[in-house]
Amino acid sequence: MLQVWKLCQIIFIKSSPSGTLLTDLQEWYQTTNNIDPMVQAIFSSNSENTEKLHLDDKYWICILLAVAQGRIDTGRHLLSFYPIDKAPVVRTINELLHTMPNLSTHSHLSLFEFKAKWEYWQKKCVQVLTSENFEGDDNGGMQTICKLLCADESTFLSLKLMFNNWYYMLISYMSYANPTFNISDLHMSIESGPFMKEFENELDEFDAIILKIFEFDVDVIVNECVKLFSNNFFSAHFLNILHLTGKLQLKSEIDFGSAFREESRLPIHEQHLIEYSLQLLSAAWSPSLLSLNQTAFDYLLKCQMDETGIDLIETYLERIPLTEISQSEANKIFYIAFQYGLHDLAFSIGRVMQMRALKGRQYGDALTWNAKIKDCSFGNILADKIMEEFFQSNDLKLLDLTESLVKEIIYSDRLIFLNKYREFYRLAYLSSKSERTENLKQAIDLLVHLLQVPNLIPFKFKKLVFFQLHDLLDQNVFNEDQLFSVLKSIQLYENRRRFLAIRPISGEVHECSLEDENSEENKWKSLFEKLSSKIAENFVQNKIEF
Amino acid sequence: MFDNLNKTEKIYLNFNASKVRWLSESKITPSDYFCLGSAENFKSVSIWKQNSTLDDFEPVILSEYQNLDGYVTEIKSKSLEEFFLSTSNGSVYHFKCYHDEQRLIELNKWSKANDVVNGFDFNNDGEELCFVTENGTINFIRLRSQINNLNDLDYNELCSLNSVLYLKHFEIAVSDSLGRIKIWDSRSRENKKSCLSLFMEGESSSITCMANDPNKKHIIACGNLNGIIAIYDVRSNKRPFTLTHNHSEPITEIGFHPFSGDSLFSSSFNGGLWSWNSSNRGELKSGWEDRTVNFKNYLDSNRYTLNSFDLNNDKILAVNNNLCLYKLKYQNLF
Numbered sequence: 001m002l003q004v005w006k007l008c009q010i011i012f013i014k015s016s017p018s019g020t021l022l023t024d025l026q027e028w029y030q031t032t033n034n035i036d037p038m039v040q041a042i043f044s045s046n047s048e049n050t051e052k053l054h055l056d057d058k059y060w061i062c063i064l065l066a067v068a069q070g071r072i073d074t075g076r077h078l079l080s081f082y083p084i085d086k087a088p089v090v091r092t093i094n095e096l097l098h099t100m101p102n103l104s105t106h107s108h109l110s111l112f113e114f115k116a117k118w119e120y121w122q123k124k125c126v127q128v129l130t131s132e133n134f135e136g137d138d139n140g141g142m143q144t145i146c147k148l149l150c151a152d153e154s155t156f157l158s159l160k161l162m163f164n165n166w167y168y169m170l171i172s173y174m175s176y177a178n179p180t181f182n183i184s185d186l187h188m189s190i191e192s193g194p195f196m197k198e199f200e201n202e203l204d205e206f207d208a209i210i211l212k213i214f215e216f217d218v219d220v221i222v223n224e225c226v227k228l229f230s231n232n233f234f235s236a237h238f239l240n241i242l243h244l245t246g247k248l249q250l251k252s253e254i255d256f257g258s259a260f261r262e263e264s265r266l267p268i269h270e271q272h273l274i275e276y277s278l279q280l281l282s283a284a285w286s287p288s289l290l291s292l293n294q295t296a297f298d299y300l301l302k303c304q305m306d307e308t309g310i311d312l313i314e315t316y317l318e319r320i321p322l323t324e325i326s327q328s329e330a331n332k333i334f335y336i337a338f339q340y341g342l343h344d345l346a347f348s349i350g351r352v353m354q355m356r357a358l359k360g361r362q363y364g365d366a367l368t369w370n371a372k373i374k375d376c377s378f379g380n381i382l383a384d385k386i387m388e389e390f391f392q393s394n395d396l397k398l399l400d401l402t403e404s405l406v407k408e409i410i411y412s413d414r415l416i417f418l419n420k421y422r423e424f425y426r427l428a429y430l431s432s433k434s435e436r437t438e439n440l441k442q443a444i445d446l447l448v449h450l451l452q453v454p455n456l457i458p459f460k461f462k463k464l465v466f467f468q469l470h471d472l473l474d475q476n477v478f479n480e481d482q483l484f485s486v487l488k489s490i491q492l493y494e495n496r497r498r499f500l501a502i503r504p505i506s507g508e509v510h511e512c513s514l515e516d517e518n519s520e521e522n523k524w525k526s527l528f529e530k531l532s533s534k535i536a537e538n539f540v541q542n543k544i545e546f
Numbered sequence: 547m548f549d550n551l552n553k554t555e556k557i558y559l560n561f562n563a564s565k566v567r568w569l570s571e572s573k574i575t576p577s578d579y580f581c582l583g584s585a586e587n588f589k590s591v592s593i594w595k596q597n598s599t600l601d602d603f604e605p606v607i608l609s610e611y612q613n614l615d616g617y618v619t620e621i622k623s624k625s626l627e628e629f630f631l632s633t634s635n636g637s638v639y640h641f642k643c644y645h646d647e648q649r650l651i652e653l654n655k656w657s658k659a660n661d662v663v664n665g666f667d668f669n670n671d672g673e674e675l676c677f678v679t680e681n682g683t684i685n686f687i688r689l690r691s692q693i694n695n696l697n698d699l700d701y702n703e704l705c706s707l708n709s710v711l712y713l714k715h716f717e718i719a720v721s722d723s724l725g726r727i728k729i730w731d732s733r734s735r736e737n738k739k740s741c742l743s744l745f746m747e748g749e750s751s752s753i754t755c756m757a758n759d760p761n762k763k764h765i766i767a768c769g770n771l772n773g774i775i776a777i778y779d780v781r782s783n784k785r786p787f788t789l790t791h792n793h794s795e796p797i798t799e800i801g802f803h804p805f806s807g808d809s810l811f812s813s814s815f816n817g818g819l820w821s822w823n824s825s826n827r828g829e830l831k832s833g834w835e836d837r838t839v840n841f842k843n844y845l846d847s848n849r850y851t852l853n854s855f856d857l858n859n860d861k862i863l864a865v866n867n868n869l870c871l872y873k874l875k876y877q878n879l880f
Contacts, residue, residue, distance in 0.1 A: 326634055326662040327680055327706045327723065328619075331752070331771060332851075335796055335815060362682065364705020368723045368752055401704060404725045404745035 026070040029171050035065045039074065060144075064159065067145055068172040072097050075145075092128055093145055096121075122176075125150045150176075314342050322352045327365065334372070347373050354378055358385070364401050371408045379412030384458060386418060391464055399425060417456050420446065428472065440475060448482045451489040459500075462493050463520075470527040473534060480538040487531060554845065555603035556872045561588050563865040567621040568858035569593070569629060569643075573760065573804035576859040579645060580605070582871070583618025583631060585853060591618060591631060593643050593650055596873070603873045609643060609650040615657075620665045620709075624672060628653075632663035638677055638687065656687055656696050665709035667718070676718055676732060678707035684720060686732060703728075709756045713763050713780060721768055723752035729780060744778055746786060755800045759807035769797030769812055775822070777810075789822055789839060799854050811862070813852035819845040819864055819874075844874055 039062055059078065066075035076097050079090065101117045129146045147155040159169075317337055322330060330353050337346040350373030357365035363386055370379050390398045399422040402415065409415040427443035447469065450456055457465055469486060478486075564585035570577035578598055584590045590612040596605040616635030623629040627645065632638045640654040658679060666677035668689070675687045682703035687696050705723045712718055713729070721727045729742040751771040759765040764780040773794040776786040795815040803809040809823040822841045845852065848866055855864035864872040 327752075328662075328664070328708075328754075331796070335771075360681075362704050362706070364682065364703060364722065364724050368705060368750075371750060397704065400743075401724065403743070404747075404750040407747060408750055 026171065026175060029168055030069050030071060035062060035069070035071075035074075038062055038065075039078070042078075064144060067097070068159075068168075070172075070175055072100060072102075096125055096128060096146070099124075122150060310340060310342075313340055314345055317342065317345055322349065323356065327353075347375075351375060351378070354382075358382065363389075363398065367401055367405065370412075371405055374411045376411050379409065380414040383412065383414035383418045384460075387421075387458070387461055391461070396430075413456060414458060417450070417458070420450055424450070440472070444472060444478060444482060448485055452485055459496065466490065466493070466527060467523055470523060470530065473527075473530045478534060480535065480542070483531060483535050483538065487535075490527075490531075554847075554872060554874050556870050557603060557605070559865075559869050559871055561590070562586060562867055562869055563853065563871065565618050565621045565631075565854045566863045566865045566871070567623055567629070567856045568861075568863065569623045569626055570858055571625050573857055574859060576861075577626060579608075579626065579643075580856070580858075580863055581621060581623070581629060581643075582865065583621050585867075586617050589614045589617060589633075591621070591641070591650075593645070595645065605871075608645060608648045611641070611650045611652065614639070616662075619663055622667065624668070630666065630668065630675065632666050632677055634662045636661040636663055636679065638663060638666060638675065640689075658683075658685065658696075662706075664707060667710050667712050669712040669715055671715075674732070676710050676712070678710045678720055680706040682707055682722075684710070684718075684730065706752075708753055709768075711756050711758050711766065713758065713766075719756065719758075719766055719780065721753035721756050725750040725753055725770060727753065727756070727766065727768065727778065742780070742783070744780070744783065744786070746774075746776055746788070749774060749776075754797060757800045757802055757810075759802050760804060761807050765807060767800055767802065767810055769800045771796040773797060773814060775800060775810070775812055789841075791820075798852060801855070801857055804857050804859065811855065811857065813855050813864060815851045817845060817848035817850050817852050817866060818843040819848075819852060819855060819862070819872075821876075844876075845872060848872070 042059060042062060059081075063075050063078045066072070066078065076094060079094060079097075099121060101114065101121055125146060129143070129150055144155060144159075314337075317333060320333060322333075325333075330349065334346055334349050334353075337343075337349060350369050354366045354369035354373070354375065355378075357363070357369060358381075363382065366382055370382060386398050386401065389395070399418070402409065402419045402422060405415075406419055409419065424443050424446045427439040427446065431439040447465070451465070559582070562585040563582040565583040567581055567583075568577050569579040569581055576598075579593060579595050581591060581593045584592075590610055591614060592610040593608045594605040595608050596603065614631075614633050615637055616633035619632050619634055621629055621631040628640070628642050630638060630640050636658040638656045639652055641650055642653050643650045660681075661683070662680040663677050664680055666675055668675040673688065673690055675689055677685050677687070679685070682705055683698050684703075684707065685696060685698040703720075703722055707720055707722045710718055710720045716731055716733045718730050718732050719727050720730060724745075726743055726745040728744075749770070749772065751774075753768045753770045756766055756768040759767070765777060766780060767775055767777045769775045773791055773796060775789040775797065777789070778786040789810075791814075798813050798815060800810065800812045803811070809821060811819065811821050813819050820841050820843050822839055824839050844862075845864065848870070850866040850868040850870075852864055852866050855862055860875055862872075862874045862876065864874070866872070
């Protein structure tokens, strides 16, 4: 993939229409088909005996490749190991290589002048080829080098195995035949030249992509790359860079006719970005919900058009099933939704989780979620349930659930009542001996206040609260105002009960009953008895006058 | 005061790790081995070795076990070769690794059905291991007995319990999702009431992680979903000392410096690994409240959730949600 990327970089970004591609392409050839290891191998295997270096199998291949790739210095260095006495032509070849005009050193010259120099030099090469004596040249290596320098097409074609790929051959050929070539020259030589034909039977998709790059055909490149690399990583980044450097012409600008068609309105680079992020999210090799999601979301966020990115994130998060995952994972998803500003989604996650907790009778978890999303109606339902459970089981930890939430549950009045009730209960029943009376007084005060606040205590629990009062009456801690207000609230309660008996409002009718009917009646009786006796006592003690 | 990091190095894994832990007897003993527990649906744990003589961080995987029944929620190492881990499917495993032979063997497994084990801890003698689950149960395992002995505290907290720490031999601190820390006595199984319950007023978001001070066992630091770190003194009931950033990212892991309780590390959802240092004015007895605290982010360049980190001697390892494993060195704070 790196190869393709670098080539694209050269052709699309770096080049200017008239600029020469020689140095860049040669560099590409050198880096992607690095002969250094081979050279190293030769040297290391023949390190003791430099005399025999030129007899190594790979020797000539190295030299030829070096020359083909434009690495003249390496070539000359290797050539210096060839014994001169054997073939005096070595010196001439060396001379030729040395005087080869080089674009980088001659950059001060204009193209025309460089071309002139090059032609002059090449004429010399041809002269050497035809006139010089190539004896002592073992496998024709010298001759081949010379022919390469003269840009003899047939030599290039004959070295097909060494080049291995048509594009390398092409580049080498062009670098010797017409070193100042640019893109259009490349095109022409591809179409007219014999190089492609040589390799015709062995072309595969990779070659097709390279061809398309030379032809500047972006669409096809992108699609082929997607197929070849089986994901959109390359295409997404590639199109993004093109877009950012302003070279990508968006389709919609060119073709106005298609604006009315039902096509995707997304510009193509964003399409690919989205594709890639979708691939990340559903990566087959990592079957998990949340891994790589942050990278994927980053990609999605880059699609700025029409906020499609955020919408897609939301859709993805919505579809994560919440029924089986653990609390910590749910917390993570909630937090992610919150982070991206998807508050509705976060709210709905909270609602699902709190309902799930309630169904599993995990009241504490339900409370946590409820407090997070501050859902008032569910809070009320939850408070009712907790109270019911408490009255049935008398289990203290139910009440304690709200102890850390005091300041946070102000959105739901039933939860506030639950909390206050907890305080009352602790004061009244759970205080140590020494603080008993003091706390009791506080408790009663609290309770009476609670009774006074209209509608604070849910109807169904009022009866039970009254019964608790009944138990406390014996303790002699009520003062007369409290007794009167208790009476008043009982009166109101009775009124309400009668009203409800005539006109039932669902949800309020069902009262929480303790035991059976008889004991309830008895309790009411004794409650009234006690109340009246206490009031009477108070009268007597304080000699209240009317 | 606190010094520069020498280097931050990172390598890429091919899975997301949810927990990283050094394998050693204690946080002070230097070690070259660490284990990684996988995240989400990967279900594996692997042991790695890093070569501390090399300059570059190039850990090598020694062994791997891929048949866990859920992803890893907690790992704690008992010694250089043994460790325990808990999974999201209600099991606690006991593993032993043979580093030379590169083998990892499961010695024991205890399970609770349909539950998620959120955290566990074992006491100093290694006799007892206590784990807490999402359904609100606290369970104990006797490690030395022949039978697989699993029993639970006869108390079901109605909210999910997130982590547990042994404070003294028989005392555990349990944190839950309502932001409370409860101290229990683990000797009696019929406890209906905890010894102590600690919480912060006005801050009830779920506590995700806890750590105890290496030198003073009664000081606990805990981090919650709102990004607040609270340092509690278990002996008293007063309001804890809080540390907070000016953003509210949940805290994923927290740990004290292995040598001194004066500095604390925490990792959060937005990828920072923060070190909190209380300046030393030469007084030994003052708590956190009396000093000024400096903090510094050691992983500025990371923007992905930092899932976990662990400290050993002078090295920190951290894993984030983007398949990276970081290694940092810091100079000793003394």
